[in-house]
Amino acid sequence: MLTEKQLEAFYDSLSEADRLGQLLQLSSSYFGQDGMITGEATGWKFTAEDVYHVGSLICNCNTAVEDLRAIQEEHMRHSKVPLLFMADVISGYTVALPTPLALACSFDPDLVKRTARSTADSATAYGLNVTFSPMVDISRDARWGRSYESYGEDVTLACRMAKAMVEGYQGDNTANTDSLSACVKHFAAYGYAEGGRDYNNVELSEHALRETFLPAYKAAVDAGCDMIMSSFNTIGGIPTNLDTRLMRGILRDEWGFDGVNITDWCSLLQCKNHRAVNNEQELARVGLEAAIDICMMDYIYTVNVPKLLQDGTLDPALFKEAVMRVLRLKNKKGLLEDPYRFLKGRPVDADKKWELATEAVEKTTLLLKNDGILPLSADKKVAMIGPYAVMPRAVGTWNRKSRTADRCVLPGEALGKLLKNPVVTAEGCGMLEKDSFLLSDEEKANPVFADPDRYMEEALCAAKEADAVVMMLGEHMHQSGESASRAEISIPAPQMNLLRRVHAVNDNIVLVLFSGRALDVREADDLSRAIVFGFMPADAGSIGLANLLTGKTNFSAKLAMSFPYHAGQCPVHYDMYPTGHPSSGPQQGFSSRYIDLPNCPKYPFGYGLSYTTFTYSEITASAETMTAEKPLTLSVTVENTGDFDGEEVVQLYIRDETAYRMSRPVRELKDFRRIALKKGEKKTVTFTVSEEMLRFYNYDGKLESEAGKFTAFIGGDSAALNKIGFTLE
Numbered sequence: 001m002l003t004e005k006q007l008e009a010f011y012d013s014l015s016e017a018d019r020l021g022q023l024l025q026l027s028s029s030y031f032g033q034d035g036m037i038t039g040e041a042t043g044w045k046f047t048a049e050d051v052y053h054v055g056s057l058i059c060n061c062n063t064a065v066e067d068l069r070a071i072q073e074e075h076m077r078h079s080k081v082p083l084l085f086m087a088d089v090i091s092g093y094t095v096a097l098p099t100p101l102a103l104a105c106s107f108d109p110d111l112v113k114r115t116a117r118s119t120a121d122s123a124t125a126y127g128l129n130v131t132f133s134p135m136v137d138i139s140r141d142a143r144w145g146r147s148y149e150s151y152g153e154d155v156t157l158a159c160r161m162a163k164a165m166v167e168g169y170q171g172d173n174t175a176n177t178d179s180l181s182a183c184v185k186h187f188a189a190y191g192y193a194e195g196g197r198d199y200n201n202v203e204l205s206e207h208a209l210r211e212t213f214l215p216a217y218k219a220a221v222d223a224g225c226d227m228i229m230s231s232f233n234t235i236g237g238i239p240t241n242l243d244t245r246l247m248r249g250i251l252r253d254e255w256g257f258d259g260v261n262i263t264d265w266c267s268l269l270q271c272k273n274h275r276a277v278n279n280e281q282e283l284a285r286v287g288l289e290a291a292i293d294i295c296m297m298d299y300i301y302t303v304n305v306p307k308l309l310q311d312g313t314l315d316p317a318l319f320k321e322a323v324m325r326v327l328r329l330k331n332k333k334g335l336l337e338d339p340y341r342f343l344k345g346r347p348v349d350a351d352k353k354w355e356l357a358t359e360a361v362e363k364t365t366l367l368l369k370n371d372g373i374l375p376l377s378a379d380k381k382v383a384m385i386g387p388y389a390v391m392p393r394a395v396g397t398w399n400r401k402s403r404t405a406d407r408c409v410l411p412g413e414a415l416g417k418l419l420k421n422p423v424v425t426a427e428g429c430g431m432l433e434k435d436s437f438l439l440s441d442e443e444k445a446n447p448v449f450a451d452p453d454r455y456m457e458e459a460l461c462a463a464k465e466a467d468a469v470v471m472m473l474g475e476h477m478h479q480s481g482e483s484a485s486r487a488e489i490s491i492p493a494p495q496m497n498l499l500r501r502v503h504a505v506n507d508n509i510v511l512v513l514f515s516g517r518a519l520d521v522r523e524a525d526d527l528s529r530a531i532v533f534g535f536m537p538a539d540a541g542s543i544g545l546a547n548l549l550t551g552k553t554n555f556s557a558k559l560a561m562s563f564p565y566h567a568g569q570c571p572v573h574y575d576m577y578p579t580g581h582p583s584s585g586p587q588q589g590f591s592s593r594y595i596d597l598p599n600c601p602k603y604p605f606g607y608g609l610s611y612t613t614f615t616y617s618e619i620t621a622s623a624e625t626m627t628a629e630k631p632l633t634l635s636v637t638v639e640n641t642g643d644f645d646g647e648e649v650v651q652l653y654i655r656d657e658t659a660y661r662m663s664r665p666v667r668e669l670k671d672f673r674r675i676a677l678k679k680g681e682k683k684t685v686t687f688t689v690s691e692e693m694l695r696f697y698n699y700d701g702k703l704e705s706e707a708g709k710f711t712a713f714i715g716g717d718s719a720a721l722n723k724i725g726f727t728l729e
Contacts, residue, residue, distance in 0.1 A: 001331055001332070001334060001336075001337070002331050002336055007327055007328065007331055007336075010327065011320070011324060013080070014080060014081065017053040017079075018053050018079050018080055018081050019319075019323050020050075020053070020301065020306065021053030021054050021079065022055035022081065022294075022326040022327065023293060023294055023295060023301045023302075023323065023326070024050065024055055024056075024295055024299075024301065025055065025057065025058055025294050025297065026046070026054050026057055026297060027057065027058050027297060028057040028060060028063060028068075028071065029060075030051055030054075030057075031051075031057075045299040045302070045303055046302065052075065052078035052079060053078065053081075054075075054083070055294065056084035056085070056086055056294065057083055057085055058088075058132075059086065059087045060087070061088065061089060061093065062401055062403070063087075063127075064126070065125070065126045065127040065344075065345045066345075068085055068126075068127040068343055069127065069340060072339055081327070081336075082335045082336070083339075084129045084130060084333075085127055085128050085129050085130070085342070086128065086129065086130035086131070086183070087123070087131060087132070088132045088398060089119060089123045089128065089131035089132075089133060090131075090133050090135075090149060090398035091396075091399035091538060092115070092118070092122070092353075092357065092539075093119050093122035093123045093403070094348050094350055094402070095122075095353040095356075095357045095402060095403075095404050095538075096393070096402040096405070097115055097360055097399060098357075098360050098361055098364045098399070098534070098535060098536065099148040099149065099396055099399055099535045100148065100149050100150060100151055100161075101139075101147060101148040101149070101150055101152060101535045101560060101561060102148075102360075102364035102365075102534065102535035102537065102557075103115060104150075104152045104157060104158075104161050105152075105364050105557040105559060105560045106360070106556075106557060106674075107558050107560075107651075108363060109160045109161065109164040110164070111359070111360065111363055112161055112164040112165060113164040113165070113167055114168065114356060115168065115356060116134075116164065116165045116166075116167075116168025116169045117168040117169070118352075118353050118356050119131070119168075119169070119180070120168065120169045120170070120171065120179060120180035121178050121348065122348050123180050124177060124178050124179065124180050124342055125345065125346045125348050127343045128342070129180070129342055130180065130181040130183055131169060131181070131182060132183045132185060133165065133169070133182065133184075133185075134151075134161070134165035134169075134182065134184060134185075134220070135150055135186065136158055136161070136162040136184055136216035136217055136219070136220055137149075137186055137189070137190045137191030137213075137231075138153060138154075138155065138158055138189075138212060139152060139153060139561060140153045140561075140570075140571035140572065140573040141191075141192070141193075141571040142517045142518040142519070142563075142567065142570055143197075143485050143486055143489060143517075143567055143570050144191060144196040144197075144198065144485055144517075145479075145480050145481050145483065145484030145517070146191070146480075146481065146484075147480070147516065147517045148480050148481075148535050148536065149398060150191055150561075151216070151560060152559075152560030152561040153560070153573040153574070153575075154573075154574075154575070154669050155215050155216065155669075156668070156669045156670060156671070156672075157560055157669060157672075158216035159218075159219035160219075161216075162184065162220040162223065163220070163222070163223045165220075166182045166184070166220050166223035166225045167223055170182055170224065170225070170226065174224075174226055174333060177341055177342055179333075181225075181226035181227060181329070182220070182225045183226070183227035183260075183262065184220040184221075184225045184227070184228050184229065185229035185231070186229055186264060187230050187231055187240065187246075187247070187251065188213060188217060188240060189202045189204055189214075189231070189233065189235055190202070190231035190232065192204065193233055196485050196571075198485050199232045199233060199483070200233065201233060201235075201237065202233050202234065202236075203235075203236060204235060204236070207697050207701070210697050211696060211697050218255055221251075221255050221256075222255075225259065226259045226329055226332070227261070227329070228257065228259065228260075228261050229261075229262050229263070229264055230247065230261060230264065230292060231264065231267070232264055232267050232270065238276070239271045239274045241263055241267055241268045241287060242276055242277070242286050242290055243290060244286075244290045244291075246290075247261065247290040247291050247292065248289070248290055248291040258328075259325065259329065260293050260294060260326055260329050261294070262292075262293060262296055263292060263294065263295050263296050263298060264296060265296050265297050266296065266297050267296070267298070268283065268287050268298050268300050269298045269299070271283055280303070280304050281307060281308055281313070283300055283304070284304035284305055284314075285304075285314050287300065287301070288301075288305075288314065288318040289318060291322070293322040293326060350403075350404050350407075353404075354539070354540060357538070357539055358540040358547075359544075360537075360544075361537045361540045361541055361544025362547060362548060363556060363647075364537070364557050365534045365537060365545065365557055366532065366533040366534070366558075366608050367530070367531075367532055367548075367555035367608060367610065367611075368531040368563075368603055368607075368608070369525060369528065369529075369530055369531040370529075370609055370611075371530065373468060373530050374532075374549060374551075374611070375549060375551030375611060376415075376419070376468060376470075376549050376550050376551075378418065378420050378550070379419075379420050380467045380468050381465065381466050381467045381468075382415065382421070382424070382466055382467065382469075382470060383423070383424045383426065383462040383463050383465070383466035383470070384411060384412045384423050384424070384469075384470045385426045385459045385462060385463060385471055385498070386428055386471050386472035386473045386498065387428070387429065387430065387472070387474075387495065388411070388473065388512070389411060389412060389426065389428075389470075390410065390425060390427045391411075392405075392408035392409055392411075392542060393539060393541060394474065394534065394536050395477060395536050395538050396477055396480055396516045397477060397478065397480070397481035397482070397484075398481065399536060399538045400538075402539050408539050408542065409543065411425075411541070411545060411546065412425040414542040414543050414546035415470070415545075415546040415549060417546070418546055418547070418552060419550070424462045424465070424466065426455070426458045426459040427448055427455055427458075427459070428448075428455055428459035428498045429455065429456065429459075429494040429495060429497065430443075430446060430448045430452075431492065431494070432476050432492050433492075433494060434449040438478040438479065439476070456501065459498065459501075459502060460502065460505055463502045463505050464506060466508075467508065468508045468510060469502055469509050469510070470509075470512055470549065471498075471499055471502065471510065471528070472512050473491055473492075473498075473511065473512070473513055473514075473524075474495075474512075474513045474515045475491075475492070475515040475516060479492075480515065480517050480536075486517075486567075487567060488520070489518065489519050489567045489570075490519065491520075491521070491524055496524070499511070499524060499528075500527065507529070508529060509527060509528045509529055509530075510529065510532065511524055511527075511528035511531045511532070512532045512534070512545065512549075513533045513534070514534050514536055514537070515535065515536070516535060516536055518562065518563040518564065518603075519563070520564065520565065520566055520567065521563065521602070522565060522566075522602070532555075551644065554610055554611050554645065554647070555609060555611065556646060556647035556648070556674075558607060558608040558716075558717065559604070559605055559606060559607050559608060559717075560605070561605065562574060562601035563601055563602045563603035564602065565597045565601065565602045566597060568597070569597065569599075569601065572601050574601075574605040574666075574667070574718035575665040575667060575718075576666060577663045577665055578666055579592040583599055585598065586598065600719075604717055604718045604719050605669075605717070605718040606651050606669070606717035606718040606719075607716075607717040607718070607719070608649075608717070610642070610644070610646045612640055612641075612642030612643065612644040612645070612646040612677075612679060613640075614638055614639065614640055614641065614642075614646070614648045614677070614716060615638070615639050616637070616714065616716075616720075616722050617636055617638075618636075618724075619634055619636050619712065619714050619723065620635045620636075621633070621634050621712075621724055621726055623726075624725075624727060625727045625729050626689065626691070626726060626727070626728055627691070627728070627729050628691035628705075631688050631689060631690045632688070632689040633686055633687065633688050633689070634652065634686070634687045634689060634712055634714065635684055635685065635687075636684070636722070637682055637685075638650055638675065638677065638683055638685060639682040640677035640681050641680075642679060644679060645676070645677070645678045645679055646676075646677060647674060647675065647676045647677070648674070648677065648716060649672055649674050650672060650673045650685045650716070651669060651671075651715060651716065651718070651720065652669070652670050652672065652687045652689075652713070653667040653668060653712070653713040653718060654667065654668060654670050654693065654694070654711070654713070655667045655668070655711045655712075656694065656696070656708070656710055657708060657709040657711060658709065659696070659698070659706055659708070660698065661699040662698060664696065667713060667718065669718070670687075670689070670693050673685050673687075685714075689712070689726070691705050691728065694710065705728060706728075707729055708727070709725060709727050710726055710727070710728060711724070712725075
C-alpha cells in the first residue's frame with residue numbers, strides 16, 4: 001500500500017485524462033467481453049478517451065470474473081489507474097436472500113452481519129470491489145416502492161442494521177480480497193418523499209432531519225463505510241447533490257467522513273430538471289464544492305471540469321481532493337499495486353450459503369395472525385393455491401438474480417416432504433390483470449389468461465378436498481422497487497377475487513403473502529384464519545416457509561415497519577407525537593383522529609406472533625433516579641408459557657414525559673434483545689439506560705438530555721403496556 005506521500009506523487013504523475021476519469025463511473029455494458037469499447041458512448045458526450053480512462057464501472061451482478069479481468073487488462077493498456085468494479089449487491093449474491101426490510105424484522109444484528117459477510121465472500125469471488133448497499137433510508141410510508149430495501153421506520157433498529165451490514169460487508173480489513181466496500185445510500189432522507197412517490201421532494205424540519213433521518217447514515221459512517229451515495233431527492237427544494245451544508249458540512253466536517261461520495265445514476269445531471277442551476281459548468285462547480293466525488297453515468301464533470309480549470313472558475317484544490325479520495329480507496333484495497341488481486345476467482349461454498357439463506361427466511365418471515373390452524377399437522381390434506389404456489393421463488397427486483405436459482409424448489413414440493421399426504425397445487429388466477437403494463441410478454445402468454453375459468457375451477461376443486469388451504473398470494477415483483485410507488489397498497493384484484501372464491505368453499509385458510517411493502521390486509525384478514533407474511537424471501541423461501549408452516553421451526557420475526565389499515569394513514573409509525581388534541585378513538589370529537597379508522601396501525605412496529613406465548617414480569621429498576629455518571633438498569637423476567645420452544649425479541653421503549661418548549665414522541669425504541677426460551681423456561685433480561693439514550697435535539701438545536709421524568713416500557717412490541725417510571729437528575 002502506498003503512503004500518503006507516495007500517493008501524492010502518483011497523482012502528480014497522472015495525465016489529466018486519468019485524473020478526470022476517477023470522477024466518472026460508467027456501466028460495464030460500455031465494454032464487450034473482450035474489454036473493448038462497444039460504442040455505447042454515442043449520445044452521452046463521452047469520447048473513447050473518456051471511456052478508456054474511466055475510474056470505475058457499475059456492473060451486472062451476473063458478470064463473470066473472467067469478463068471483468070478482460071476489461072481490467074484492456075483498461076490498463078490505456079490508463080495508469082485500475083478500475084473499481086461496483087454493483088447493486090442488495091440481497092445476497094451466490095444465493096438470493098430475503099430483502100433488507102425482511103432482515104430488519106429479525107431484530108438480529110448478528111444474523112444480518114453474517115448475511116453481509118456471506119454476500120461479500122461471494123461477490124468478491126466474482127471480482128466485485130464495492131456494493132451499493134446498505135440502504136439506510138428511514139421508511140415510514142408503505143406507498144414508497146423502495147421500502148423493502150430499507151430497514152424500516154425506526155431509528156435505533158436502522159442504526160443497528162446499518163452497523164451490522166457495513167461491518168459484515170467490509171470485514172476486518174477492507175484490503176482483504178473478501179472485503180466488499182460498502183456504499184451507504186441514499187444520503188439523505190430519500191425514504192420520506194412527498195406522497196410516497198419516488199424521487200419526489202422531501203420536506204423536513206431541521207429537527208426531524210437530525211433526530212430521525214440522519215442517525216442511520218452516521219451509524220454507517222461510524223462503522224467505517226468506504227463510500228456514500230447521494231440521493232435523487234431535494235430536501236426543502238435543495239437538490240442533495242448541490243447541498244454543500246449537507247454533503248460537506250454535516251457529512252464531512254461534522255461526522256468526519258473521508259471516503260468517496262458518488263451520485264446515484266445520473267443524479268447530478270438531473271439537477272437541471274430541478275431547475276436549480278443556470279448551466280452545466282455551474283453544476284459541475286457546485287457539485288465539487290459540495291464534495292461530490294464520482295458522477296455515475298453522468299458527463300457533467302467529464303465535459304465541464306477541464307473548462308472550469310482552464311478559465312480559473314474552479315479551485316484546483318477541489319478537483320484534486322475529489323480525485324485523491326478515489327485514489328485513496330483504490331490504494332486502501334491494494335489495487336494500485338495489483339490491479340488483478342480481486343480478479344483471480346475462487347470457489348464459493350454454496351451449501352453453506354443455502355443454510356444461511358434458510359435460517360434468514362425462518363427468522364424474517366412473520367406470523368401476523370393465527371387462531372390455532374397453524375402449525376399444520378403432518379396428517380392434514382393441504383391444498384396450496386395462488387400465483388405463488390406455482391413459483392419456486394418469491395423475489396423482488398433487487399433479489400431476483402442468483403447463481404444457484406436452479407436449486408430452488410416449488411413451495412408445494414417443500415411442504416409435501418414434511419406432510420404424509422402430497423400437497424395439491426393450483427395457480428387459480430394470474431398475478432395481475434392481463435392488460436397490466438407491469439407484466440412481461442412472457443407473463444401475458446401464461447395459459448391462465450387464455451382459460452381463466454378452468455384455472456379457477458381447478459383451484460376451487462382443490463380447496464374443497466383439502467383440510468387446510470394455503471393461499472400463496474402477493475405483489476408482483478414490479479409492484480415494489482425503484483419507481484414503483486403505489487397509491488393503493490392492496491392485494492392485487494385478481495388474487496383477492498380468488499381468495500373470496502376459495503373462502504366460499506373452504507374457510508380453513510392460511511394466507512401467505514409475499515410483498516415488498518406493508519399491505520392493506522383488512523378484507524384478507526376477515527377471510528383467513530392465519531396470516532403469514534414474507535418480504536420476498538427469494539431462493540430458500542419454499543424450504544424456510546415449509547419448516548415454519550409445519551412447526552419444524554418457530555416464527556420469531558417482528559415488524560420493522562407498521563402495517564397501516566389503509567394507505568390514507570401513510571406515513572404511519574409508532575413513535576408519533578401526541579398532538580395538543582390526543583385521540584382515544586374515532587368517536588372522540590375535536591381530537592386528532594380519523595372518523596373512519598383508528599389512528600394506530602393495524603399491526604404495529606415490533607409486532608409478530610409465535611407458536612408459543614411469552615409472559616413478562618413487572619419491571620424492576622436499580623434505582624428511582626439516574627445521572628450521567630450513574631446509569632440505570634431495568635430488568636424483566638420473560639417466561640415461555642406455551643407448548644413450543646421459541647425466540648422472543650424483548651423491546652425497551654422510553655418516553656420523555658416533558659421537555660423544555662418541545663413535544664416528544666409517545667415512545668421510542670432504545671434497545672432490544674433476542675432471546676431463546678425452551679417451553680417452561682424463564683430468563684431475566686437487563687437493559688442499561690444511559691444518559692446518552694435520553695438525548696434529543698432540543699429547542700436550541702443541540703443534542704442534549706434534560707433532567708426530568710421518563711417512562712420505560714418493556715414488552716414484545718411497540719404497544720407494550722408493562723412500564724416503570726424513573727427520573728434523570
